[in-house]
Amino acid sequence: MDAAHTAFVASMCQGRKKWRILLPHDFTTHHAELSLTTTNHQNDEKLVHGKWIMSNVKRPFETWNNITSPLESLDVVIYEGILEPNEILYIPPGAPHAATTLDHSLMVASNDQSMQSLHEIIQYCDQDIKHQWHGCSHFRDRYSTISENYERHKNDLARERMSFGKSFQCEDAFSQLAESRLEITPLNFVKEVQKGGGRPILIM
DSSP states (O other): OOGGGOEEEEEEEESOEEEEEOOHHHHHHTHHHHBOOOHHHHTTOEEETTEEESOOBOSSOOOSOTTTOGGGGSOOOOEEEEEOBTOEEEEOTTOOEEEEESSSOEEEEEEEOOHHHHHHHHHHHHHOSSSOOTTHHHHHHHHHHHHHHHHHHTTSOOOOOOOHHHHTTHHHHHHHHTSTTTOOOTTTHHHHHHHTTTOOOOOO
């Protein structure tokens, strides 16, 4: 689950990743079994209109083992699939997810705030004034401006046809990796990773 009640969006540039995702309502139903329950964390999470906000999955958590994973004993729907190059994955706010890399891979990802998740954050912040999450003041300061701009411009946003790779900056990522300090291109990406002893390369 991603910070600040954000959605997760990712595009594979090269290689493949296998994903497992639960929907927020399944997490709410099995909150006691799945949620991180430390005292500090419980002060942050709150139930807003039947959805847990600012919650997180307990750690460590076995996701993939069909025998030892807690998911196997719960009545939940597990969405499982493989993300391949030129495909985009969207995971809504509050949806627990995990991934494992199947090949040497490069993925471009971001966390995005939708208007719905922003409304839910404000409702979350309004629930308990005494125990405020540190981000509440940040969202409150910007909420009215963002809402006004969205209503004013939602029907006249510029749209452009482009490839998935271009829209999610895969091409830019490869360009950054190709800088002289790294000397990595799409063609020798796997070779460079192997030469580096399998160390991960992160694109921030």
